[in-house]
Amino acid sequence: MSKVMTMKEAVSNFVNSGDLLFISGAQHGAPAAAVAEIIRQKIDHLGVITCLTNTNTLIGEGLVDRLITGYSMLNEKNSYALQKARENGKFPVVEESSHYGISLMLYAGYIGIPFMPTRSLVGSDMEKYNNDNIKSIECPFTHTRVGAVKAVVPDIGIIHVQRADSEGNAQKWGTLGIDLEGINASKKIIVTTEEIVDSDVIRRDPNRTIVPGFRVNAVVEQPFGAYPSHLAGCYNDGPMVFGTMMGGKEAYEENLKETVYGVNDWNEYLENLKKKNGADFLDKLRLKNPALSDPIASGYETFGGNE
Numbered sequence: 001m002s003k004v005m006t007m008k009e010a011v012s013n014f015v016n017s018g019d020l021l022f023i024s025g026a027q028h029g030a031p032a033a034a035v036a037e038i039i040r041q042k043i044d045h046l047g048v049i050t051c052l053t054n055t056n057t058l059i060g061e062g063l064v065d066r067l068i069t070g071y072s073m074l075n076e077k078n079s080y081a082l083q084k085a086r087e088n089g090k091f092p093v094v095e096e097s098s099h100y101g102i103s104l105m106l107y108a109g110y111i112g113i114p115f116m117p118t119r120s121l122v123g124s125d126m127e128k129y130n131n132d133n134i135k136s137i138e139c140p141f142t143h144t145r146v147g148a149v150k151a152v153v154p155d156i157g158i159i160h161v162q163r164a165d166s167e168g169n170a171q172k173w174g175t176l177g178i179d180l181e182g183i184n185a186s187k188k189i190i191v192t193t194e195e196i197v198d199s200d201v202i203r204r205d206p207n208r209t210i211v212p213g214f215r216v217n218a219v220v221e222q223p224f225g226a227y228p229s230h231l232a233g234c235y236n237d238g239p240m241v242f243g244t245m246m247g248g249k250e251a252y253e254e255n256l257k258e259t260v261y262g263v264n265d266w267n268e269y270l271e272n273l274k275k276k277n278g279a280d281f282l283d284k285l286r287l288k289n290p291a292l293s294d295p296i297a298s299g300y301e302t303f304g305g306n307e
Contacts, residue, residue, distance in 0.1 A: 002166040003219045007265060010190045010218035011037045015156050020047035020066075022106070022157035022186050025226065026099075026177025027052045031160040031192050033225040033266035036259045039063065048092075049106070049152055051099045051178050054229075056081040057256060062090030068133070068152065070099035080252045095130050097121070101149050103178045105133065108151035109185035115148045122147035157186025160225045161210065162233055163201065164193040168216025171208035174232025183211050192220045194234055224270055224282060233290040235282070 005013070015021065015038055024031060030053045038046075039061050047066035048055055056074065058064050060081025076082045085091045097105070101121050108116040117137075121127060122145060127134045133150045159179055164170040170191045172179060183189060189211060196219065202209060228238030247255070263269045274281050 003168050003213075003216060004166050004196065005218050005220065007033060007037045007192070007220045007222060008041075010034075010192075010220050011041055011043070014188050014190055014217050015041075015043050015158075017043055018045045019043075019155040020049065020152070022154035022182040023048060023050040023053045023055065024157070024159035024177075024179040024183060025053050025229065026175060026179075028175040028177065028229060029160050029162075029172065029226045029231045030054060030229050031158045031190075031225060032227060032229065032259075033222045034158045034160070034190060034192050034220070036266060036269075039256070039260045049102065049154060049182070051102050057252075057260075059090075059092060060084045060252060061256075062088055064090075064092040066095065067092040068095045068097070068102065068105075070097055070102055080247065080249045084249075084252070095133060097126060097130060097134065097149070099178070101126065101134065102152075103181050104149045105152040106154075106178055106181035106185045108149065109153040110181050113151060115150050118147040118149060120147060121149065152185065154182065154186040156188045156190065157183045158190045158192065159183045159211065160192045160194075160222075160231070162193070162231060163195050163197045164191050164219055165199040165202050165213065166196055166219060167199065168211070168213035168219050169199065169202045169209055170211050170213075170216065170219075171202060171205070172210045173208055176210070180210055184215070189216045190218045190220065191216050192222045192225045194221075194223055194225065194231065196221045222266060225266065227270070227282075227285075233287060235285040235287060238285060 011034065035058060039057055044063045045065050046063055048064050049068040051070050056079060062085060074082060076086060098121060104116040104118055121134050122136045127136060135148050136145050137148045139146050161170045161172040168191055230237045259269050
């Protein structure tokens with residue numbers, strides 16, 4: 001059954017105020033177009049769990065109440081968005097962990113257990129400052145102290161991928177970060193994709209499938225949906241990829257005007273980029289000869305002597 005819809009429809013139907021939102025992409029292939037649509041629709045009081053993904057504009061626009069994250073290069077000295085959130089009394093509660101700790105939280109949610117044991121985190125101040133999610137327990141087998149991180153099950157997960165079929169079987173390759181754990185831990189899933197392909201393409205190369213279609217609620221075809229970050233096999237980073245995160249007030253507001261408030265959707269933003277920078281601007285970012293593995297023959301047709 002086709003689950004294809006527009007970005008506006010997908011976000012409107014499946015992202016709700018108060019949701020805990022997983023955003024994919026550890027500095028690779030983040031769902032930038034979907035995040036812009038959430039801001040455009042002003043869906044607020046969100047919790048967000050992510051690693052190395054730009055949540056700057058969501059926070060700056062006062063839409064995030066709770067942020068579960070690892071290390072961030074951003075602070076109120078180098079990010080106007082965070083300054084704005086603080087000044088407006090909209091700065092989220094931050095629950096900090098390591099990137100590995102967050103992957104364990106989501107992995108526990110993915111496999112349906114209440115917590116995940118770990119040798120990491122214990123002995124650091126993470127447990128002291130994030131006691132809601134990180135504790136130490138006695139191992140019932142060795143009677144030694146081990147760490148325990150609480151499972152996280154996001155209400156909605158959004159992932160951008162290279163290709164998916166209309167049923168939602170989605171394939172992603174390159175740096176995955178915590179995409180596999182986070183998207184499969186989520187109760188509802190929106191897949192945004194560079195290209196919708198025939199299901200036969202997915203079946204010919206099944207090891208690339210990061211989430212099965214039966215788990216997916218919506219599929220949105222959105223070329224350059226991760227811009228300005230890169231997407232393996234598709235395109236390189238845009239110029240000044242981190243500039244909009246670490247700029248001042250003028251850069252922040254201009255970016256929001258270009259990507260959110262001054263356009264109807266992401267496609268209009270992309271068209272404006274070409275008008276501003278030349279018709280071949282996006283084509284210059286595309287990889288000309290991406291190195292992809294050949295499809296693997298399953299041997300199904302010859303199995304059992306049916307040659």
